[in-house]
Amino acid sequence: MSALIRLRGVCKDYMSGPEVVHALVDVELEIGAGELVAVVGASGSGKSTLMNILGCLDRPTRGRYELAGIDVTERSTDQRALVRNRLIGFVFQGFNLLPRTTALENVELPLVYRGVSTRERFRRAAHALAQVGLADRAHHTPAQLSGGQQQRVAIARALVTNPPLLLADEPTGNLDTRTSHEVLGLLQELSEQHGITVMIVTHETDIAACTRRIITVRDGRIFRDEPNAARPAAAVESRP
Amino acid sequence: MNALATSLRMAVTAMLRQRLRSMLTSVGISIGVAAVVLVAALGTGARGEIDKQIQSLGSNVIFVFSQPATKSGAKSRANMGMGLTERDAEAIRREATAVTAVTVYSEVSAQVMSELGNGKIGVMGVDESYFEVRGYEVASGRRFNESEAQTKAKVALIAPTAQQKLFGNQDPVGRWVRVGKHPFRVIGTLRSKGQSPFEDQDDRILIPIGTWRSRVVPTLGDRVQLVMASAKSAEHSGEAERQVKQILMQRHQIAEGEEPDFRVGTQQEFQKMQEGIFTVLTVLLLSVAAISLLVGGVGVMNIMLVGVTERTREIGIRMAIGAKPADIQAQFLLESIALTLFGGLAGIALATGLMLAFAKDLGFPMQLSGQAVAVALGTSAAIGLTFGFWPARRAAHLDPIEALRHE
Structure with missing residues (x-):
């Protein structure tokens, strides 16, 4: 079976004033369907740039990116929006839910841009919320939800389109230990039981330890890429 | 159509969320639209009245005044x-x-x-x-x-x-x-x-x-x-x-x-004179309308730009989950149109109030015609479209990564 993600010689250069910054240098990467992967690295290592490219939010300067067998490198803005909508679910550190908007409406949002009927949107959003255990919070706004609940709403929003890839950028960064476990457990479950490829960007090693593969980025290159015997999220040691 | 209905609901929700701001922004539009409606009402009411008054002098009368x-x-x-x-x-x-x-x-x-x-x-x-x-x-x-x-x-x-x-x-x-x-x-x-x-x-x-x-x-x-x-x-x-x-x-x-030492005037001349006064009034009201709509439109543009800046992060989120630039543009255009249409409706209400209040003093009937309402709403929507275009375009062309990082 072919890889879900395939990067070939991907480079990303930025102009920072007069200087060229090589954010990514010749990245080669293959990730299969259903993998649970952590991307770790210090800030400035290029892991955010990598995630932006994987999330079709940014284009590589050179190289080639194939997602689910589709070359998305040279796609137009509209086509990349379509790819994000169909193939990718995003979970952010800051939750990034629309304020003053109910959980259900937040979860429905990706389907709005897909032109799904109101009734079908409601059905699927309610189902996604139930999957993350928040069926009873459907009509709460983010302000009425705890951090862990907000992040679970965000995960439901990422899931509602049934994407093959879920990109989580520091998903536990704003959460305490206990809720971090819950969220991490949920991501593990999605990968193991639903065959979704989950990529977690983190700078915390104990979070990375819960995944099956750890990719370390340093100076814009893949410094280390090794399998890991995943521990269950509950085993994550308490952080201060 | 379904997407449009959803977008429309989002636009109205966004407007209602900022009630005071929306009201203040649409005041200029309201005054302009009220002036447009009054002009239209004068057109139907006053012209008929002028004709009636001139007819009441008799038919084909020539007047000779001494001067x-x-x-x-x-x-x-x-x-x-x-x-x-x-x-x-x-x-x-x-x-x-x-x-x-x-x-x-x-x-x-x-x-x-x-x-x-x-x-x-x-x-x-x-x-x-x-x-x-x-x-x-x-x-x-x-x-x-x-x-x-x-x-x-x-x-x-x-x-x-x-x-x-x-x-x-x-x-x-x-x-x-x-x-x-x-x-x-x-x-x-x-x-x-x-x-x-x-x-x-x-x-x-x-x-x-x-x-x-x-x-x-x-x-x-x-x-x-x-x-x-x-x-x-x-x-x-x-x-x-x-x-x-x-x-x-x-x-x-x-x-x-x-x-x-005398002056001769015909009924036609009186009619022209009366219509001249009417024209002056029309031009005056239309100037008020044009200026209000322009100033109101700039106000709408300003508030839409503020809205785009305030909601940069929201725009980033929407783009990340699959909104195309055209979707974002449509969303903000609809919001600005909803804003000006609201102003237009308030303007129609204002004009109706003025007509009822001053109908007696003017001494002739002014009617709110369906045509006037259509023109007023059309004008409002056009203002929203015109002055909302640039802010909406700006929103649509934001870079999703930058937008998501925006505090």
Whole structure:
């Protein structure tokens, strides 16, 4: 079976004033369907740039990116929006839910841009919320939800389109230990039981330890890429 | 369609979230739209009223006013603005072939009394042709006859407003009114003529011109204030006007090129004058509308730009989960259109309120037509589209990564 993600010689250069910054240098990467992967690295290592490219939010300067067998490198803005909508679910550190908007409406949002009927949107959003255990919070706004609940709403929003890839950028960064476990457990479950490829960007090693593969980025290159015997999220040691 | 309905709901929700801001922003639009609606209402109401007023003067009437002629700054001869005489009228009647009837009148505002009331009322001296030329109709009783005119009989016909002042709801025919020391017998009442371009045509009593000259204002001799002539038809009114002018120039011994001591005006000229006033009013209101809409539109643009900046992160989220630039652009355009449409609706309400409040003072009906509402809403939407375009475009062209990072 072919890889879900395939990067070939991907480079990303930025102009920072007069200087060229090589954010990514010749990245080669293959990730299969259903993998649970952590991307770790210090800030400035290029892991955010990598995630932006994987999330079709940014284009590589050179190289080639194939997602689910589709070359998305040279796609137009509209086509990349379509790819994000169909193939990718995003979970952010800051939750990034629309304020003053109910959980259900937040979860429905990706389907709005897909032109799904109101009734079908409601059905699927309610189902996604139930999957993350928040069926009873459907009509709460983010302000009425705890951090862990907000992040679970965000995960439901990422899931509602049934994407093959879920990109989580520091998903536990704003959460305490206990809720971090819950969220991490949920991501593990999605990968193991639903065959979704989950990529977690983190700078915390104990979070990375819960995944099956750890990719370390340093100076814009893949410094280390090794399998890991995943521990269950509950085993994550308490952080201060 | 489903996507549009959803976007529309999002737009209205966004607007309602900032109630105060939305209201303040749309004030300019409201005033502009109210002005547009008023112009449209004036168009339907006032034009009809002007026509009606002009028609009430009679049909194809030519008016001759006396005017003080000035020569080298000094008023000439015995001509102090009462240069027209009854003999002028007779000459026109005799010589002008394009004219069917000629009448004269003089009017003075005087205190008139009856046993039931009194008031300041126009007392008009008229000849028998006056009724035809001006189209006055007798409601009850009769007109004065030739012998009454010749013997300067003290008889009067009374018009509705004066009748109300002097007699209330009582039947005045056969009763008496007094002008100065002279009692007049009321022999008839007149049908209402309504408002003319100049005055209330119903606030007056009509007496024979001879009687007027000997009893009411005895100092004027056979001079009259106004001569009116009826042209044969609308086509003849130009010719009639020329003839009247020529006859009077001759009689008053005024050379070609000299300033005459009278002025001739036709009904058409009055109509033009009235329409001129109407046009000025329209232009004024439309200027107010244009300026308000422009200023209001800039306000909308400003607030939309503020909205785009405030909601940069939201835009980033929407883009990340699959909104195309066109989706974002449509969203903000719809919001600005919702804002201006709201302003437009408020403007229609404002205009309706003003019309109801001032309809009485203006003295003619103004109607809120479906066409006016359509124009107002169309204008509002167009303003929203125009001034929302740039902010919406700016939102659509944000970089999703930058937008997501935005605090």
